[in-house]
Amino acid sequence: MSILTIILNILAPPISIFRKRGFGNDLGINIIFTMLFFIPGIIHAFYLTSKQNQIL
Template sequence: MSLLTIILNILIPPVSVLLKHGLGAKFLVNLILTLIFWLPGCIHAFYVTQE
């Protein structure tokens, strides 16, 4: 995992998921989680970008 990915996972999680996997279900789930509350979106971004 690069430093840029880690920074994006913390600051704007949907962007890091978008860059890694493109528009799709993972991006939409992360966007919804981030809009509900930032922390679940951040955790999901780390989980998804680690794959």
């Protein structure tokens, strides 16, 4: 995980997910988490960006 990814995970979780996964269900879920409560959005972003084998 790069420094840029870590910073984006903390400051703007949906942008980090978009960079890693593109448009999709994961981005929508992260936007909802971030809008409702910011901390779950950050946790979800770290979870998705730290997964090794990502299937699009």
